[in-house]
Amino acid sequence: MFTVGIDLGTTASVISYVTNGLPQVVKIGGNSTVPSVVNYSDSAPIVGREAVYKYESDNTIFSVKRFMGKEKLFCDRNASEVSSDILSYLKTNAERILNHPIDAAVITVPAHFSDAQRTATKSAASIAGIKVLRLINEPTAAAIAFGLDKQKKGLFAIYDFGGGTFDFSILRLEDGIFQVLSTGGSNQLGGDDIDHEILQENIKRFNLESLSNQQNIACKLVAKSLKEKLGESLSITKKVIVNGKTYQFSLTKEELQQYTKSPISTSLEIVTQALEDAGISIEDLDGVVLVGGTTKLPLIKDAVSNFFRTKIYDDLNPEEVVSLGAALQAHAIAEKNHNLLLIDVVPLSLGIETFGGGVDKIIHRNTPIPIKERREYTTYQDNQNGIKFRVVQGERPIAVECQTLADFELTGIPAMPAGRPRVIVDFSVDINGILNVTATEKNTGIKQSVTANANSEISQDKMLKILETAYRSREQDEAFAKQIALQTESERSLRFWNSIVEELPQSIRDSVLNKMKRFEETLHSQDFDNAITEKHELEDIFGKYLDEIINNHLSGKKLSDIRR
Numbered sequence: 009m010f011t012v013g014i015d016l017g018t019t020a021s022v023i024s025y026v027t028n029g030l031p032q033v034v035k036i037g038g039n040s041t042v043p044s045v046v047n048y049s050d051s052a053p054i055v056g057r058e059a060v061y062k063y064e065s066d067n068t069i070f071s072v073k074r075f076m077g078k079e080k081l082f083c084d085r086n087a088s089e090v091s092s093d094i095l096s097y098l099k100t101n102a103e104r105i106l107n108h109p110i111d112a113a114v115i116t117v118p119a120h121f122s123d124a125q126r127t128a129t130k131s132a133a134s135i136a137g138i139k140v141l142r143l144i145n146e147p148t149a150a151a152i153a154f155g156l157d158k159q160k161k162g163l164f165a166i167y168d169f170g171g172g173t174f175d176f177s178i179l180r181l182e183d184g185i186f187q188v189l190s191t192g193g194s195n196q197l198g199g200d201d202i203d204h205e206i207l208q209e210n211i212k213r214f215n216l217e218s219l220s221n222q223q224n225i226a227c228k229l230v231a232k233s234l235k236e237k238l239g240e241s242l243s244i245t246k247k248v249i250v251n252g253k254t255y256q257f258s259l260t261k262e263e264l265q266q267y268t269k270s271p272i273s274t275s276l277e278i279v280t281q282a283l284e285d286a287g288i289s290i291e292d293l294d295g296v297v298l299v300g301g302t303t304k305l306p307l308i309k310d311a312v313s314n315f316f317r318t319k320i321y322d323d324l325n326p327e328e329v330v331s332l333g334a335a336l337q338a339h340a341i342a343e344k345n346h347n348l349l350l351i352d353v354v355p356l357s358l359g360i361e362t363f364g365g366g367v368d369k370i371i372h373r374n375t376p377i378p379i380k381e382r383r384e385y386t387t388y389q390d391n392q393n394g395i396k397f398r399v400v401q402g403e404r405p406i407a408v409e410c411q412t413l414a415d416f417e418l419t420g421i422p423a424m425p426a427g428r429p430r431v432i433v434d435f436s437v438d439i440n441g442i443l444n445v446t447a448t449e450k451n452t453g454i455k456q457s458v459t460a461n462a463n464s465e466i467s468q469d470k471m472l473k474i475l476e477t478a479y480r481s482r483e484q485d486e487a488f489a490k491q492i493a494l495q496t497e498s499e500r501s502l503r504f505w506n507s508i509v510e511e512l513p514q515s516i517r518d519s520v521l522n523k524m525k526r527f528e529e530t531l532h533s534q535d536f537d538n539a540i541t542e543k544h545e546l547e548d549i550f551g552k553y554l555d556e557i558i559n560n561h562l563s564g565k566k567l568s569d570i571r572r
Contacts, residue, residue, distance in 0.1 A: 009111045009342040011141065013149070013334025014098060016091060016115055016129065017044055018073040019171040022331035023098040025106065026339035031153065031332040034102045037551050040328055045070055046093050048083040051386065051427025052500055055097035061508070061558045064222050071172060074195055076132075077124035084430065084450065088128045089384070092135035099138055100493075112139040114338035116330050119145040119177045119191045135382050139372065141341045147177035148186045149333030150299045154321045157184050162294040167312055169275060170300035172198040176279050178286045178293075190285035192278040197271060199235070199302035205267035206231040210257040216250060223250055227257070229559050234259040240306060265307060272311045279315070295319040301327045354379065354437055361398040361407035363388060366492045370435045373403060380436045391423040395431055399445055399458065404481060405489040414458040418447045421454070491536050498531055498543060505550060511557050512550075520549055 013031070015022045020041040024033045033040040037057065047059040048067040062068050067083050075087040082090055099110055115138075117129055126143055133140045147166035151157060156164055161182045168175040175193035179186045207228050211217065219227065230248045234257060238244045243260040283289065296316045302308060303326045313320050324332065354377060359369040370381050387395065396417045402410030421429050430450045437443050446457040505524060512520055527542040 010108050011335075011338035011342045012099075012102060012110050012113045013331050013336065013338050014095065014113050014115045014138075015146070015149070015331035015334060016073065016095065016117075016132075017041075017170070017330075018071050018173055020044055020327065021094055021098060022328055023102050024328070024331040024335035025102070026335050031335040031339075033328050033331060034098075034105055036098070036101045036105065037547070037554075040325070042094070042098060044073065044094055046072070046090050048085075050500070050503070051425075053093040053097075054500075054504070055094055057554055057558070058504055061554070076121070077126075077128040086128075088131040089135060091129070091132035092384075095133055095136035095138055099136060104493075110138070112141045112338065112342070114142050114144055114149075114334045114341070115140055116146045116149045116334050117143050118175055118193075119147050119188050120175070120193065131382075134380075135384060137368075137370070137383070139375070141338055144334060144337055145177070145186075145188060146175070146299070146330050147179055147188070147191075147297075149330045149337065150297050151179055151181070151186060151333065152336050153324055153329045153333035154297055156181060156295070156297075156321075157186070163189075163288060163292050165279070165293050165296045165316070166299060167275075167279070167296055167303065168193075168299035169302040169308060170198050171302065172200050174198055174271075174275050174278065174300075176275070176282050178282055178288065189288070190282045192282035192285070194274070194278065197274055199232075199300075201271050202235055202264075202267050202302070203228055203232045206234055206257075206259055206263070209263065209267075210255075214255050216255070219250070226250075226559065230257050231259075235264065235305070238264060264305075268305070268307050268311075272308065276311075276315055290316055290318070293318050295321055297321040297329075299326050299329055356401050356411075357403055358399070358401050358413075358435060358437070358443060359410075360385075360433060361400055362492075363496075365407050366489060367400055367402075367405050367407050367410060369405075370433070371437060377437045380434065382435070383433045385431045385433060386427050387421070387424070387429050388426055390426050392426065392429075393421045393423065394419040395421070395429075395447070397433070397445070397447060399443070404477070405485050409477075409481075409485075413443065414445065416445075416447075416456055416458045418449060418454065418456045420452070421449055422452060424451075487536075491534070494536060494539060494543070495531065498527075498539070501543065501547070502528060505546065508550070508554075508557055512553060516549070520546070523549075 012023055012025045021044050022033060022041055024031050036042055042056045043060050045056065045059040046069045047054040047062040047065060049062060049065050054062065059068055069082045069090050072082060072087045072090045078087065103110055115129060115133055117126055129143060130140055150166050151164055156162065159181060164179050164181065166177045166179065173193065173195050174197040177191045178189045180189050210231065227248055230246050234244055234246055238259055238261065243258060245256045245258045247254050248257050293316060295318055296312060298312065298320065309322060354371050354373060354375045357369045357373045358371040359367045362368045368383060370383055371379055385395065394417050398407060398412055399414040400407055400410035401413050404410055418431060432448045432450055434446045435443065442459065444457060444459050446455060448455045502524065509517065509520060523542065523546055527539065527546060530539045530542055
């Protein structure tokens with residue numbers, strides 16, 4: 009079983025796996041963190057840095073984790089559904105990079121998450137097609153990453169200072185089991201508060217009082233960069249462009265000390281209350297684990313060290329540590345349980361035939377029953393008023409090579425642009441192996457259901473034959489599945505690249521346009537090996553400039569103009 013650990017964060021998310029006994033972060037687009045941002049302007053969700061590029065759009069969703077388990081909607085989607093797109097993006101890209109399907113995951117949640125919030129997180133994973141081995145608390149994951157679970161016993165504090173939130177937890181360890189003694193925190197305290205102070209001082213310095221929302225965002229990005237790059241220097245400057253004029257924003261070590269004083273003080277007040285709630289004193293702690301990007305600041309580290317006067321665990325990247333711990337936990341669960349024999353399970357995978365003749369497996373073989381899973385689909389053509397569904401059973405990723413259990417059609421969908429209708433498909437297998445499939449269009453509530461038997465007509469001999477065929481055909485099946493995924497992903501990538509290619513430096517723009525044209529021709533000729541190579545070359549080129557394009561786009565300036 010191939011497992012991963014996922015830190016589904018408020019501002020950024022991370023996915024990790026274990027290789028040769030050591031946890032590793034999957035770097036997507038060359039970065040270990042993926043912004044927890046989703047944009048719904050296109051027919052398919054756009055996630056991560058590409059979504060950040062569309063910040064000014066009303067269809068761009070930030071910090072959705074704060075609303076897990078609540079009824080608030082974002083572009084007609086609840087927090088679980090938005091989070092599922094983030095999880096799906098992590099899973100799809102990790103599988104591509106690692107060249108291995110992901111079987112299951114451990115996902116982290118804040119220690120204070122309620123049952124409703126935890127259930128919403130599980131729901132997000134289910135919609136994304138991820139089997140959840142376990143939800144574990146973020147502070148517990150951080151402790152595992154540092155190997156604290158290997159100790160006999162101890163009392164540890166987890167000081168988690170992120171970009172938008174602060175969390176503090178006290179854990180008691182006994183015989184490898186962590187118990188959360190107390191928690192505290194604030195959803196309105198984080199590194200963003202420090203960025204805001206830096207920004208306001210520079211706005212005042214240059215009398216930039218009438219900034220648009222877009223200009224304010226661009227300036228705040230510069231302020232954040234100043235904070236992160238000051239380090240041990242006495243001062244630092246960085247230019248920002250506002251209304252065609254260039255200003256030199258600055259930050260001194262003395263100013264940063266002033267701006268961090270209040271956030272640090274507030275965090276330590278929360279710490280003091282949590283210690284009182286747990287009935288322990290600072291002297292009882294065996295160590296403090298630092299988590300969250302803001303703890304990279306030397307001023308934060310020094311303040312924590314001076315307050316606690318105990319061992320500080322900070323030799324892992326604080327932005328990655330939670331995901332690394334989750335990966336170790338997932339690996340441990342898989343190793344411990346790999347010999348278990350499952351009974352009362354779904355004997356063969358169940359799914360829906362997808363565009364292009366592939367299969368979207370919704371419930372996987374050997375999943376214990378009863379089980380419920382969910383997927384979301386949409387239309388491919390404008391004004392499409394119906395969607396045909398074929399329910400299939402089998403292990404091949406090619407629909408014609410699987411057994412058809414049922415066909416049905418959801419009709420009456422109002423005329424809308426492609427990608428606008430949202431059809432929720434629920435798969436439910438009861439304890440008797442009876443499969444019920446229901447498709448519901450969320451905008452209108454129209455519904456269609458079908459029932460089939462997921463196991464009674466499959467003999468042991470037939471099942472073995474299906475599995476043997478799937479095993480023999482695995483290479484050609486993998487190639488077919490990759491072709492479908494490549495075509496779908498490439499079409500979306502080309503649309504995005506075309507939207508920003510004019511912002512590349514003039515010196516390389518013509519060359520990039522030629523590469524894009526050649527890639528499109530290669531794709532249409534179905535020369536997939538070369539298409540993959542050409543796609544990765546283009547991803548590397550655009551990835552090199554994307555963050556800079558975003559910053560300058562928000563500043564109202566094109567990268568091509570700046571570098572001309």
